[in-house]
Amino acid sequence: MHRGNRHGRSEAAREAVLEAADNLVAEVGFARVTIEGIAARAGVAKQTIYRWWRSKTDILVDAFVADADQELTEHDTGDLATDLRAHLGELARFLTESDSGAVFRALVGEAQHDPGLAARLRAEILPGLRARDRRPFERAQARGELPDDADLDAMVDRAVGPIHYRVLVTGEPLTSAMLDFLAGQRGQRAEASGSAGSAPDGVS
Amino acid sequence: MHRGNRHGRSEAAREAVLEAADNLVAEVGFARVTIEGIAARAGVAKQTIYRWWRSKTDILVDAFVADADQELTEHDTGDLATDLRAHLGELARFLTESDSGAVFRALVGEAQHDPGLAARLRAEILPGLRARDRRPFERAQARGELPDDADLDAMVDRAVGPIHYRVLVTGEPLTSAMLDFLAGQRGQRAEASGSAGSAPDGVS
Amino acid sequence: MHRGNRHGRSEAAREAVLEAADNLVAEVGFARVTIEGIAARAGVAKQTIYRWWRSKTDILVDAFVADADQELTEHDTGDLATDLRAHLGELARFLTESDSGAVFRALVGEAQHDPGLAARLRAEILPGLRARDRRPFERAQARGELPDDADLDAMVDRAVGPIHYRVLVTGEPLTSAMLDFLAGQRGQRAEASGSAGSAPDGVS
Amino acid sequence: MHRGNRHGRSEAAREAVLEAADNLVAEVGFARVTIEGIAARAGVAKQTIYRWWRSKTDILVDAFVADADQELTEHDTGDLATDLRAHLGELARFLTESDSGAVFRALVGEAQHDPGLAARLRAEILPGLRARDRRPFERAQARGELPDDADLDAMVDRAVGPIHYRVLVTGEPLTSAMLDFLAGQRGQRAEASGSAGSAPDGVS
DNA sequence: GCATAACCGAGACGGTACGTCCAGTCTTTCC
């Protein structure tokens, strides 16, 4: 480890800042996180933060990228509905229960008032998440379970959009029944919702 | 109009504040709106604002409620897919192009860091919007086009969730093809998406 | 007492700031006094200081004006040399030993790098001091001890200039002999300096 | 010029620093000169400055010593009043008009808040200046124009003190009449100041 | 003639204070 030399920035400081930012968001919530607080927690000078990041959201984007890679695992059972259902369960859990998910929600929230952040989000964070969301559909298409000209993006949005919508907007719980419905077998049209209200799958 | 009286609050001040807040959000964006700015623009004392509202988001909730009633109109053609398609087009236009939609996005964004605001949003704003989202499904159910035990909420979420998701998260445009797909009935699984990529419907 | 209302500033805050500034200069020296330190010591918000003063020297000018009026007393014995000698002794003591004198020296020092402060000093502080320096000469002139066309300002400068010079520049002690010499009887030309090095009069 | 060696400091760096400091004081004034600014202007690393000097005033003392030797010339006419008058004119011009004089005033100003600087000033700068101030009196004494036991230091202070006082404190111009008065011998007590207000000598 | 030690430039670092902005509270006077 080196601190302050001509070969550029201190890796120790960088990591301390990212970890402090993550912890503070988890502890006090995004709105109460300040750059001064991050600096104090990280044992770093404010100027060091301003030298490398432009805002607290900029820090959190980096922190998210550093953390979030291992949150979601793959599922490959050979059946679209089954794979998708597993993936949606993990997505719901990620969004509602993980620290990274809390950071993601905060960033999406802040992006509503900050076009620059929105751009970074779409350039650096969403592609990775979206690639995972697409994978079950891509495998199904490769298998022949979906036609070659199927609009996978539309299908992905119809599967994950309602989950984000409930998390970000309505706050409705993501019940197991809801996730089943979204992952739905052919012809499922939620006609029989006897299982609605059953044990939650993604979140309390 | 009265200013300074012993008989309850000044309606003039209330309206001036709501209008100033709306205009400022439109002009400089939510993030740069301050209570001091609203007070100055409205020609009102800061204390008057603090007497009646608790935060700038509180003002915007009131402003939204005052404005947004007439944004969405009814459609009743006797066919769920047709009604729903019309409704989704209006919803997309509302979210992406109207001033009220901008306020709505800002409030949803801010609600990610403010549980109190999230609660107000869900208590005072969402029920009205959701009722309109449900109406096409309710009429279809009444007509017998949908079974009596269909889970309308899940269906609503699957129709409108992806729209909010694109608006709030991905920023992807809401093409006509996408809206057709979301409004589609039985067998709609996007297998044949020959119309995908056609002219946008909701927004460029 | 009122604090914060439409009729202007808080007298309590003003006094707390002036006193804190004075005390801090006495305790830690001008160079280590900061506006933040004054604010903390006075129990006042930084903004309150910046609302009414433009710099720490601006505060000290006010503090000096508030304090320094009663530092020097009058002497009227009917003889110029006697009156002047008494006055010079008090001036030396003021400059070298009093808290106000310390503030004065700091302000003069800072005025060397700050033309605005120099102007305030000359407009608001020096006239009062100079009026007192002139008084012995004016009385002598009224008495006929000095001719009507005597250049009193030049005489004042020749009497007090060396005192300021020793205080500000050379740091040489103001001995009793030196003060006698400066107050000198006619024809005194320091030829006989038998008393030089005798007990100090103004300062150690 | 060498850069990097094992035997002592770089003379090139030393000179670049002194010149940069001088120029910056002349251009932006003492108060706005920073060590970082000097380093940048001199093309020198901050560390190099800190290796050889302890503060910006320390640099300026060196710069002053390097520059100021040739500012004042000798006068020897065989008459104290004449020699002294010439010297006082040059002193006034030095203090008010030369770049070195500006540095001197800044150092004296700063010395009011910095005892260490005051000590250096009195040890390294003042003795040279004072020696010159004393020379006319010493020659007069050698000639017998002044008694052997005359207190030359007191006489020097009475001659030059008022000049420093006007320059540092009051800002009053050093008129020709004033300098005549200060240089004047026996009986000079400004009784007849018919020439007061005549053309300035030292500075406008 | 090649290692090595001292100085150099560059520039990141932990800090402190700056001067500004806004939040939210309070006091006064007017209506």
Next chain:
DNA sequence: GGAAAGACTGGACGTACCGTCTCGGTTATGC
């Protein structure tokens, strides 16, 4: 008793320098 006015405490903002540090490069001995 609500309203306008605006001063107040408090705290974070983003900036500027301070003085320290580590690095890699550049010489002039001295082995």
